[in-house]
Amino acid sequence: MSDTVGTLIRLAAKRFGADPAKLRAEDDLFENLGIDSFQAVELISDVEDEFDVELPDYELQGIKTFAALAQKIDARR
């Protein structure tokens, strides 16, 4: 698991009260965490703060896994 994925999982687990040990890089963020679009927006802000990046919404269309989101983050660091 990359550092980025590990940090993402930690952030998501903290925000949504999940057990990080039960989250995997290829997990579907929405299904595994059971979050709605409002919560997803909160997570995007957490991610941007943590990694000091800006993620244009249109680049996140279709992104469902921690691994795919990590790729987008790494491309902007």
Place this chain on the structure above:
Amino acid sequence: MIDWTYSEGVYELTLAAPPCNEIGTGMLAGLRRFLDQVDPAAHTLIVRSGLRQGFCAGADLRELHRGLSDAPRDQHGPQLRQFIDAIHGVMDDLDMLPLTTVGVVHGICFGGGFELALTCDVLIAEKTARFCFPELRLGIIPGFGGIPRLRRDVGNGLIRDLLLSGRSINAKRAQAAGLVSQVVASGEGLTAARALAAQTGKFDPTARKAAKAFIKKLPKDELLAERELFVRLAEGPALLAALQRFVESTDLRPYLP
């Protein structure tokens, strides 16, 4: 839907219309009722959301879709104009209140919700706040006065970015751009706003009102031009088609871009 308290010169106006304070005729009527009773001796208005989801997700698209679908085509223009005129009346009155107005924003602050926030003198954003003008996705431009108001505060480059890309920006970026005054931790916005209200209450009322009137003007010509352009675009087929897609969508995450 809308509730307010008034104590020691401070109004706290709380929006609480699920799912996320969508602005339709009900919200508009609530805001008008509030404006019509404002005590001129008050010194501060705090505008906030009582919902976890965010500040405001914008116009009530389902109500707009119903209104347009139920009306004959030749009535769309007059109907849209009536709604947009009423909205502009409320937004302009909020903008020009002789009080210091403080918007407390968390979570989603999109479209018409962003435009509502932009009527405030000072914005306090919790770290979860995100600002966005998604209107191009609907085949329209922001119609509640947002672009002219944003132009008072930030550079044209950021406005083009937000308007033409439809992307959202976070609280920190909004602060760096000069749109947001203070960024606070999640859940701390109201406390920060109350502290600011306490400070505002110490100022001489005449000087406070004069300072606001001196620095904050209504961009009347641009607001009028925006209204005309909005109605012209909204009368076209793109909006109704986009609204149709929105109401028929089974996507559980409609606020994702």
